[in-house]
Each structure stands twice: as C-alpha cells, then as structure tokens.
Amino acid sequence: MYQHAIQLRVRYGETDQMGYVYYGNYASYYEVARVEALRNLGMSYRKLEESGIMMPVLENHSYYHQPVHYDDLLTIKVLLNDMPSVKITFGYEFRNENEALVHSGKTVLAFMKANTKRPCRPPETMMKLLKPYFS
Amino acid sequence: MYQHAIQLRVRYGETDQMGYVYYGNYASYYEVARVEALRNLGMSYRKLEESGIMMPVLENHSYYHQPVHYDDLLTIKVLLNDMPSVKITFGYEFRNENEALVHSGKTVLAFMKANTKRPCRPPETMMKLLKPYFS
Amino acid sequence: MYQHAIQLRVRYGETDQMGYVYYGNYASYYEVARVEALRNLGMSYRKLEESGIMMPVLENHSYYHQPVHYDDLLTIKVLLNDMPSVKITFGYEFRNENEALVHSGKTVLAFMKANTKRPCRPPETMMKLLKPYFS
Amino acid sequence: MYQHAIQLRVRYGETDQMGYVYYGNYASYYEVARVEALRNLGMSYRKLEESGIMMPVLENHSYYHQPVHYDDLLTIKVLLNDMPSVKITFGYEFRNENEALVHSGKTVLAFMKANTKRPCRPPETMMKLLKPYFS
Numbered sequence: 001m002y003q004h005a006i007q008l009r010v011r012y013g014e015t016d017q018m019g020y021v022y023y024g025n026y027a028s029y030y031e032v033a034r035v036e037a038l039r040n041l042g043m044s045y046r047k048l049e050e051s052g053i054m055m056p057v058l059e060n061h062s063y064y065h066q067p068v069h070y071d072d073l074l075t076i077k078v079l080l081n082d083m084p085s086v087k088i089t090f091g092y093e094f095r096n097e098n099e100a101l102v103h104s105g106k107t108v109l110a111f112m113k114a115n116t117k118r119p120c121r122p123p124e125t126m127m128k129l130l131k132p133y134f135s
Numbered sequence: 136m137y138q139h140a141i142q143l144r145v146r147y148g149e150t151d152q153m154g155y156v157y158y159g160n161y162a163s164y165y166e167v168a169r170v171e172a173l174r175n176l177g178m179s180y181r182k183l184e185e186s187g188i189m190m191p192v193l194e195n196h197s198y199y200h201q202p203v204h205y206d207d208l209l210t211i212k213v214l215l216n217d218m219p220s221v222k223i224t225f226g227y228e229f230r231n232e233n234e235a236l237v238h239s240g241k242t243v244l245a246f247m248k249a250n251t252k253r254p255c256r257p258p259e260t261m262m263k264l265l266k267p268y269f270s
Numbered sequence: 271m272y273q274h275a276i277q278l279r280v281r282y283g284e285t286d287q288m289g290y291v292y293y294g295n296y297a298s299y300y301e302v303a304r305v306e307a308l309r310n311l312g313m314s315y316r317k318l319e320e321s322g323i324m325m326p327v328l329e330n331h332s333y334y335h336q337p338v339h340y341d342d343l344l345t346i347k348v349l350l351n352d353m354p355s356v357k358i359t360f361g362y363e364f365r366n367e368n369e370a371l372v373h374s375g376k377t378v379l380a381f382m383k384a385n386t387k388r389p390c391r392p393p394e395t396m397m398k399l400l401k402p403y404f405s
Numbered sequence: 406m407y408q409h410a411i412q413l414r415v416r417y418g419e420t421d422q423m424g425y426v427y428y429g430n431y432a433s434y435y436e437v438a439r440v441e442a443l444r445n446l447g448m449s450y451r452k453l454e455e456s457g458i459m460m461p462v463l464e465n466h467s468y469y470h471q472p473v474h475y476d477d478l479l480t481i482k483v484l485l486n487d488m489p490s491v492k493i494t495f496g497y498e499f500r501n502e503n504e505a506l507v508h509s510g511k512t513v514l515a516f517m518k519a520n521t522k523r524p525c526r527p528p529e530t531m532m533k534l535l536k537p538y539f540s
Contacts, residue, residue, distance in 0.1 A: 287454075288461065293432055293461075294429060294432030294433045295429070297429030298429045326423065326428075326469065328469055329467065329468055330467040332466075333464055334463055337461070
C-alpha cells in the first residue's frame with residue numbers, strides 16, 4: 001500500500017451560502033491530493049500528459065461525514081491500496097484540525113493514450129516506483 | 136416514481152485542458168437539475184431554506200461513461216425512485232445531442248433544521264406534492 | 271452597436287458563505303453571455319475554435335453594485351460598442367427581477383491563431399455579420 | 406506600503422480547454438493571496454467575519470499578460486499601497502517560475518457590518534497592524 005498526506009486550506013470561494021464547503025468542490029481537492037501523492041512518489045502528472053498519457057476519471061464517490069468550513073486547514077490522506085492495472089483507484093481521508101474524519105472519497109481513473117483515445121496500461125515508470133510499496 | 140428532465144449547455148470554464156468537462160463540475164449540474172425538478176413539482180429550494188430547512192449532501196456518486204465537451208447541450212433526467220424519509224436520493228442520467236448516455240450519478244441528501252443543525256423529517260408540503268407519484 | 275440579452279439563474283454552488291454570488295463567478299456569467307450573443311448573431315464560438323482561432327482574454331473589469339443571491343434570475347445584456355479589430359470588447363449589464371442594475375463589467379479579448387499562438391484579425395464571417403449593426 | 410508574497414500551484418480543474426488557467430479563476434487566487442497577506446500581518450479574515458465585519462468586493466480588475474498553465478508554481482505578490490479607509494485596495498502581481506510577470510490585478514473591497522449590511526470603518530486592530538508600514 002502507498003499513502004501520502006497533504007495539507008490544504010479551504011478558500012472562501014469554495015464555500016456556499018450554507019457556510020460549508022460546497023459538495024462539488026471536494027473533487028478538486030482529491031485532484032490536488034492525488035497529484036501531490038504522485039509527485040511525492042517521483043512522478044509528475046503534467047509530464048505524464050506531455051508524454052501522451054491521460055488519466056480520465058471513470059467513477060467518483062464522496063462521503064460527507066461532517067461539514068468543513070472556510071479557512072479550515074485539512075489534512076488529506078491519499079491511499080493506493082492496489083497496484084494499478086488499466087485502472088487506478090485512489091482513496092481519500094480528510095481530517096480537520098481536531099483530527100476528526102470529516103470526509104472520505106474514492107476515484108477510479110483509466111489510463112488512456114492521448115492520440116488514439118484508447119485505454120492503455122500504466123506507464124512502466126509508475127509501475128517501478130509503486131512496486132516497492134506492494135511487495 | 137417522479138422524474139423531470141432539463142437541458143443545460145456546457146460552459147467554457149467548465150472544461151479542462153483534456154478538452155472535456157472537468158469531473159468535479161458534474162456535481163454542480165446535479166444541483167441545477169434537482170432544484171429544477173423540485174421547482175417543476177411546485178417547490179422552491181430557496182424558499183425551503185428561507186423556511187429554516189437545509190438539505191446538506193451526505194453522499195455523491197458519479198459515473199463518467201463518455202466525455203462531454205464544451206458547448207454540448209445536455210439533457211439531464213432527474214429520478215426520484217422513492218419517497219423521501221430523513222434522507223432523499225436523487226438519480227441523474229445525462230444524454231448528449233445524439234441521445235447517448237454520457238454520464239450518470241446519484242446524490243443522497245439529508246433534511247436538517249438550520250437553527251439546531253439537527254436532522255428532521257421532510258417538510259409536509261414536499262410529501263404532499265410527491266405522494267401522487269408514488270401510489 | 272450590437273446588443274443581446276440572456277437570462278441566467280444563479281446556482282447554489284456559485285454563492286459563498288456571505289450568501290451572495292462569489293465575486294469570481296461573474297466572469298463565467300460573462301462568458302455564457304458573450305457566447306450566446308455571438309450565437310444569436312449566427313456565430314458559434316465552438317466552431318470558431320475548431321477552425322483554428324482562439325479568443326484569449328486580455329483584460330477583465332467587474333463592478334459589483336448590489337449583491338446577487340442564490341436562485342436570482344438575472345437578465346444579462348451584452349454590448350458590443352465597436353467593430354472588433356485585433357481586439358474585441360464586450361460590455362455587460364446585469365439586472366435582477368426588480369430591474370435593478372446589480373452588476374456591470376467589461377472584457378477585452380484578442381484573436382489568436384491556435385497553431386502559431388500569434389494574434390490575428392477577426393474572422394471575415396464575424397466582420398460580415400457585425401457590419402450591419404455599425405453603419 | 407505593505408506587501409506579502411505567497412506561492413500557489415495551479416490545479417488541473419482550473420485550466421480550460423485552451424490549456425490555460427480559465428480567466429475567471431484568478432479572482433480566487435487573489436482571494437487566497439490577500440487572506441494570507443492579512444494572516445501574515447496578524448489578522449484572520451475568518452475571525453473578522455466572526456466578529457461581525459464583512460468585506461464585500463466593489464471592483465475587480467484583471468490583466469492577463471501571459472498564459473498560465475497547469476501545475477505552474479506561481480508567486481503572487483500582494484500590495485497594499487494605501488491605508489484603508491471605508492475601502493481597501495489590494496494589488497497583485499503574478500510571476501511564474503521564470504520570474505516573468507504573467508498576470509496583474511486589483512481588487513477594491515468595502516468594510517460592512519454583517520448585521521446592518523451598512524458600510525463601516527476598518528477595524529481598529531487592522532489599522533494598528535498596518536500603521537507601521539505607512540509612516
């Protein structure tokens with residue numbers, strides 16, 4: 001298993017008039033968290049795209065346990081429980097400054113060749129970087 | 136069962152550099168669709184909030200079947216398969232101009248009193264308006 | 271002068287915890303309004319891009335006269351006061367259901383060839399469609 | 406004069422299909438930058454709101470000098486050139502990793518009492534914290 005945590009502060013524009021983070025904005029937090037998890041592993045998602053591989057999202061699942069407020073400093077843990085195949089699944093756990101689990105989620109992404117728009121296997125470099133965490 | 140369909144055109148700012156609608160923006164489309172579904176039934180979500188009842192989201196699930204592009208005119212069907220209890224579940228089906236099913240989703244919301252932040256039953260008016268569709 | 275008005279309803283996710291439309295979301299409304307103004311003229315911005323011409327934004331100016339709320343139905347008037355040159359300037363006036371002027375704005379865009387990323391003149395079809403309004 | 410710089414990385418969802426940061430997303434970057442500039446001074450915008458003072462935006466001006474891309478690490482300098490009165494004006498300068506000035510902007514905000522929605526003077530604590538920078 002590979003995991004990595006980041007910290008992220010809630011922006012004003014991400015709240016709604018209920019005074020909580022708008023439910024549609026968590027997907028953007030997931031994206032930041034998984035890109036940083038890859039960067040920490042030694043992979044740049046930007047370079048991955050430049051090399052001709054895209055990772056479109058197939059599924060997204062969100063569970064809102066407790067409201068999150070403006071200016072909250074969140075700790076987001078990204079979990080990779082399995083080696084990627086043609087798909088990769090990221091899990092997320094959000095905790096606030098009181099260490100309460102306020103939110104969790106899961107995203108399933110595919111690997112796709114940008115030119116053909118066809119599914120493909122994960123890049124070798126990703127497999128090599130992940131292997132040590134799954135043996 | 137109650138269902139209602141709306142049309143919605145994709146905005147430029149809702150795409151990302153992959154050239155598709157960003158996966159986090161569908162939640163906002165769901166919100167528009169379910170609010171219009173309620174309005175068509177005779178209920179204003181705005182007035183519901185003004186009357187002291189909020190509907191925070193508990194769960195959200197999204198399935199991305201086909202990419203959706205800038206300027207696409209989507210038909211979004213909202214489905215209410217069950218009478219609400221302390222929770223209400225909305226389903227969504229997105230079709231593009233070729234009638235292809237490009238996306239589907241599901242949102243579970245709670246009913247909550249704004250002043251106490253405690254869960255509550257759905258308002259009587261909503262139950263009355265929905266009853267004819269579930270008998 | 272060419273002008274065109276659209277109607278647009280404020281989404282929940284576009285508000286912030288102040289209970290107003292977040293100030294950063296007006297730019298997205300401008301985009302919807304100017305794209306529809308072009309469509310009404312007989313031009314598709316999507317087809318313009320597909321033909322290899324992009325319109326990046328150079329400047330944007332926003333004036334917030336009165337707060338705008340969730341579910342407000344806005345009338346947005348787009349104004350084109352001058353024939354485009356290498357730049358085009360769109361003006362906007364927002365009115366709420368009481369016809370109060372709640373917001374105004376202005377965006378300056380360039381014409382650019384997608385392949386060379388160099389500025390270019392506006393497409394001939396646009397000039398032809400606009401000419402009748404400026405003579 | 407008071408100034409403060411922050412770093413901010415562009416999120417994927419903040420780009421559009423042109424491959425640049427969507428022009429409407431800079432306002433959100435301004436907000437992050439000015440809130441951190443206040444925090445660095447010793448003021449929390451969150452606490453300001455909790456104390457009953459809001460800062461609605463009156464005007465916003467943006468100048469797009471060069472495109473900004475996904476994953477760019479921006480340095481955003483916030484400039485306060487004048488002591489606030491009933492209004493406060495923040496300036497912004499964005500530089501990319503090559504130190505090129507890619508964007509600049511300016512936001513004018515008011516001070517307003519949350520309960521009466523009437524304009525008010527800036528809080529005493531803000532004036533005290535700022536005074537040393539303007540003498």
